[in-house]
Amino acid sequence: MTGMSLVAQGMDHEAELDLTRHEWPDAVRFIPYWGDLYWDGLDGERVLLLGESHYRKEGWSDSLEVTRPFTQDHFREMALPVRKDGDGPFFKALDLVLVGQQDFDLHEAADYWKRVAFMNLSQSLAGSQANHRPRNEALRDGSDVFVRDILPVLQPTVVLVLGRVTWRLLSHGKVEPALEPFIARQVNRGKSKRRYIESREIWSLDYPGGKALMTWVYHPSWHVDTWQDRAAALRHLVALSKKNCSHHLASIV
Template sequence: MEDSASLKFEDWPNAVAFVPYVGSRYLEGFGGRRVLLLGESHYREDGWTDDPALTRPFTRKTFGDMETCERKGGGKFFDELDRLLTSKGTPALSDAAQAWERVAFCNLSQRFVGTAAGHRPSGSDFKDGGKVLVYAILPILKPEVILVLGRTAWRMFAHGDRAHQPVFHARHVNSEGRRRRYLEERHVWSLDYGNGMAWMTWVYHPSWNVDRWEDRAAALRHLLGCPHDWPVA
């Protein structure tokens, strides 16, 4: 990989339905590491199909202006990712833009999931997407850190091994009183994808009011603090 940010759509394998967003300075690293944010899925508009002409550029069109100060869109999900990357509750747009220059983003599912927030990917969507991620996307991006944005995606992503690294503790989890107990401990896993390895952990989906932004930011920095020497099988 010489310059993943300039890869053309046709340079990605056909199995990659949604070509990842890659910041213009991704190869320089974020906190010294190449960082991939791994989401769950994209939503479709009524009438949209999974035609590659629509899907292939979709992620880059959606996230393409994140590294500029002239964004065309937004919403809670994007705002929370700005906080995650900057470790600031109210980040300046310029700070967020500079952070987005240094990371990559893709979703695990390689299919549109539906038309509304309540629509969820199927187990096969996650399973198939996991194979594409490991065998087609990661060997190109070569991330060293992967933060999974959603517990469901983490549970359905059947790759990697639990590492002998300190557990991340999310200290601000919204437990909703006694009605439901959300997990505070997040194990770190190592993922060998052939021509590289990455440290991984997860946070609850940024659109949910479970983890606070402080925990999501701390999870990323926990991974960035993992050693550079990889575990040996």
């Protein structure tokens, strides 16, 4: 595979069972997706892709019966080598983030999806169309749920935030100035005269029982970052996390 090898470096079986059987509090209205090989991870790092929000379809309510299985039901299909015809470009963009090359088959993408987790920060349904945005308050409230109720269960070591708005409203974590920022080298090559942000700081995010490194990319629906930059951002985080872990172990020895 290109760009990021799939290395098994898992946790014990008991931890995996705990995740499967976990009883989520009512504040977690959308149970995150995680693949069957999530504990093995990508290059030994547990990766969480953090999106913005789900939007409602006509007739949907905000009841737990509707929201609870939604994320898992859809993203389990990403771990299959067959996709629905209705899947839009957003999901192809996520495939490219994980695989890191333009020419791939769905078997390859499915293998990556088995090894990562995905969730949206907002714990409320947004509007009725994909371009409808969640309220800022929903993202702020979702941030607290994310850190308090979800991160201690998923225990990611890497979090890639999909969207600058989501990044700004994720009111947790701290910048790590000693860590090399990610540089989106192709972000300003379009025809737009607007200058987008190239340098993305690396932050650390502490949560009960663990710590993750995180940064952000522009939301794939904005078509600001290229797929190459989004894929490179993930690989940058994974490399930094592996390096930091090695340094930590060396200092212990």
